[in-house]
Amino acid sequence: MGVDLGDLAIKHKVELEELAGKSVAIDGMNILYQFLASIRQEDGTPLMDMKGRVTGHLSGLFYRSIRLVNAGLKPIYVFDGPPPEFKRKTIEERIEIRRAAEEKWKKALAEEKVEEAKRYAQGSSRLTKEMVDESKRLLSFMGIPWVQAPSEGEAQAAWMVHKGMCYASASQDYDSLLFGSPVLLRNLSITGKRKVPKQNRFIDIGIELVELEETLKNIGITRQQLILVGIMVGTDFNEGVRGIGPKTALKIVKEQDTLEKVKAYLKTEKQYEFPEEVDKIYEFFMAPPYKEVEEIKWGKPTREGVIELLVDEHDFSLDRVDKALEGMMKQVTETRNQRTLDKWF
Secondary structure (H helix, E strand, C coil), rough: CCCCCCCCCCCCEECCHHCCCEEEEEEHHHHHHHHHHHCCCCCCCCECCCCCCECCHHHHHHHHHHHHHHHCCEEEEEEEECHHHHHHHHHHHHHHHHHHHHHHHHHHHCCHHHHHHHHHHHCCCCCCCHHHHCCCCCCCHHHHCCEECCCCCCHHHHHHHHHCCCCEEEEEHHHHHHHCCCCCEEECCCCCCEEECCCEEEECEEEEEEHHHHHHHHHCCCCCHHHHHHHHHEECCCCCCCCEEEEEHHHHHHCCCCCCHHHHHHHCCCCCCCCCCCCHHHHHHHHHCCCCCCCCCCCCCCCCHHHHHHHHHHHCCCCHHHHHHHHHHHHHHHHHHHHCCCCCC
């Protein structure tokens, strides 16, 4: 989801190890949805425990977080709060899209179309409040901090990066740039070979680093104008203008450099009129609500808590969990002794 600015952003490939020693504010909801979509059986059935409860989000969060820590990163997860009222339509549309995808998944399963079934299953993922709450519990047991945003998590992460509390925000969405995050990391949780949908080939996905100022300078606009580009292309809060992609939107913004001018141009030239809330959307990107965070603290992993949640409650393998925790603790101890990361505990 989110705005598509891929054709405009200046992206740099970076290796995970190059980010060692850096704090990263991760869009928690975004990454949990990725895990729910990708951690499934061959026919698309979600990973579940013995009681039939979905556990893909916990598996992805646990093992991926450990990989990040073992590479020397200091992850901080940021979770969404209540959405703004003007996001209601988007949320309702997403619910309908997931419902339709679930029906297609079941139909494909009945017809034994396995590959097609898995593709539809990925689009049917639902993240519940209970899943989010137990994800927070897991992070606390692992000693990894998380922040509850008052509204959009990407806005909170952008503020934390802007304040110098983190090096970068991490999300698949480019909305982070509209919220003003100086540095965005994409693909932090989905690196490696991935199958191209509907094709019998694989591509390598690596971490991408985008610096806001570099991108703005390269395309010759301000962040305010980038927000206008986003609104025309379509954001998490509004549909874009049919027939207008990032490059066309950029051209329009350079000629019509304010929201009022853009609205007037589209109404005259494209017979398109934005809904009234577009002004609220623009202001929301410019000055979103955020929580004042004074300090971020990492704690020591609590084995008993992790075992209780993953093994006792959700039937994870004790040996695998213990082995992963042991490796994480070894890395944290070595890092702490080498003083390459500040204030782990």
